[in-house]
Each structure stands twice: as C-alpha cells, then as structure tokens.
Amino acid sequence: MDAVLNALMRSAKNESESPVEATQTMATQKPSREDAEAAVRTLIAWAGDNPDREGLIDTPKRVVRAYEELYKGYSAPLESVLDRTFGEIGNFDDMVVVRDIVFYSHCEHHMVPFMGKAHVAYFPVERVVGLSKIARVVDLYARRLQTQEHMTSQIITALDETLKPRGVAILIEAEHMCMAMRGIQKPGASTVTMQFTGVFRDDPQEQVRFMNLIRGARP
Structure with missing residues (x-):
C-alpha cells in the first residue's frame, strides 16, 4: 500500500x-x-x-x-460524452444556454462535499451537442476531488476544445461544506466562479446577455 x-x-x-x-x-x-x-x-x-x-x-x-x-x-473519458453532434439546426446561430445544472462534488483539501448549480452557454458553429451532454460534462468533472475554480476551468476548456464553438460561458455557484461544517463554520455562504471564451470573452454585451438569461425570471 x-x-x-x-x-x-x-x-x-x-x-x-x-x-x-x-x-x-x-x-x-x-x-x-x-x-x-x-x-x-x-x-x-x-x-x-x-x-x-x-x-x-x-x-x-x-x-x-x-x-x-x-x-x-x-473513469469516464470525455470523448464518450461529447462523441456526437447534430447538424440539423437550420439557420440557428445564437447562444444555447443550459442553466441550473445541479452537481455534487468533493473538496480536494478536506474531502467533504460541495454542491451547487452550473450554468453553461455556447455559440454553436453549424452543429450542436445534445443538451444532456453538457450536464454530463459538468458531472464528469464534478465527480472528482476538486476545487471549484479548477472545475470551472476544466468544464469550459473541455467544451471549447471539443465543440470548437464561437464562444463558451460558464458560471458556477456552490456551497462548500468544508466552510459550513468545519473551520470558520459559515453555512449558507456561496462561492461564485465564472469564465468566458471567444465572443463571450471579447464582447461584454454577450456576457450581460448570458447573465440576464441565467438570472432572469424563472418560468
């Protein structure tokens, strides 16, 4: 051993x-x-x-x-998650947003849970990926020992490099039990991380649109 x-x-x-x-x-x-x-x-x-x-x-x-x-x-290779895209999207060229993806992960520093929601958007180029696949990518990286910052970077990099879209946006909000149950013991405190690539990174107006969509009125 x-x-x-x-x-x-x-x-x-x-x-x-x-x-x-x-x-x-x-x-x-x-x-x-x-x-x-x-x-x-x-x-x-x-x-x-x-x-x-x-x-x-x-x-x-x-x-x-x-x-x-x-x-x-x-144990799940990324290629098995993003192995299929669909080209029948007509003239659609705007952003695709999947919000409120619930995830559970474990802090790599104390091995206690942190959990929350991920919101992901991307601008497709000719082809789109199944919506469930985006949630699977979130789970792929959440189901490891993690920091929220690294997990945010891994998810956006995986989507950006595999799908090669015009841009990807991600925002993750989570509560960390290592902060709620031990140490400073502040239950209810939330941590927010975000990252942008492509048009989201270069155009602040697209960042605003993304934020409005994920923060807008719920149906």
Whole structure:
C-alpha cells in the first residue's frame, strides 16, 4: 500500500506529465479494493470507534462502493460524452444556454462535499451537442476531488476544445461544506466562479446577455 501511495505522489510531482497523463498513470497504479477497505477501517479506528462492531463491520465495503459512484468522473473519458453532434439546426446561430445544472462534488483539501448549480452557454458553429451532454460534462468533472475554480476551468476548456464553438460561458455557484461544517463554520455562504471564451470573452454585451438569461425570471 505504501509503495502505491509513494508512486502516486511521485506521479503528481512529475511536471512533464499533462493532467490527463497523470490521471492515466494513477489509474494504472490504483490500489486494490481490499486496500481501500482496509484504509476505511483504519480511519474508523483513528476516529475513535471500533470497526468490528455490528453497525460498522460492513461500512468499509459500503464506503468503497459509494466512492465508485462519487468519484466516477475519473473513469469516464470525455470523448464518450461529447462523441456526437447534430447538424440539423437550420439557420440557428445564437447562444444555447443550459442553466441550473445541479452537481455534487468533493473538496480536494478536506474531502467533504460541495454542491451547487452550473450554468453553461455556447455559440454553436453549424452543429450542436445534445443538451444532456453538457450536464454530463459538468458531472464528469464534478465527480472528482476538486476545487471549484479548477472545475470551472476544466468544464469550459473541455467544451471549447471539443465543440470548437464561437464562444463558451460558464458560471458556477456552490456551497462548500468544508466552510459550513468545519473551520470558520459559515453555512449558507456561496462561492461564485465564472469564465468566458471567444465572443463571450471579447464582447461584454454577450456576457450581460448570458447573465440576464441565467438570472432572469424563472418560468
């Protein structure tokens, strides 16, 4: 187990690897399920409880199964999400907006949840992507250990580089449990991050349109 963790740390420090290459390296050196369950038992004991008592005896297995779902973003390639576009859009050339995409993620600093909504817009060039695919891209990056800032950058970069639209806009608003449950303990505080590419970045009026659309009156 120690050898695996040391290898992961060396991989993370290797500046010659891209983020994708580093993730692939980590995937090939992934600890076994038994190692993961043993780690959960250790944490239970470190917290002060008995991992062998009735209520906790199967907790390591349940936690590992939950982790497979909570962090499934590591195992889904982007190409499988944005692998199909549609060209029958007539003369449509305005922005497409998908707002209120609910997501759940985990802070990479404390491994506690943060959750919120993502709002995404893009200007298509001849072809559009299925609306559910945009939500899937959000989930792809949310279901990892994250910071909100990095997640914002990853989502917009993925859409911009794959779809090659005239521009992409994203705004994410979230509440972080590492700020609500521990430390400063300020429940209800929200964090907002946003980023623009293409026409959204170059034309402030398009930024205003985007903000008005996602902040406008709800139906």
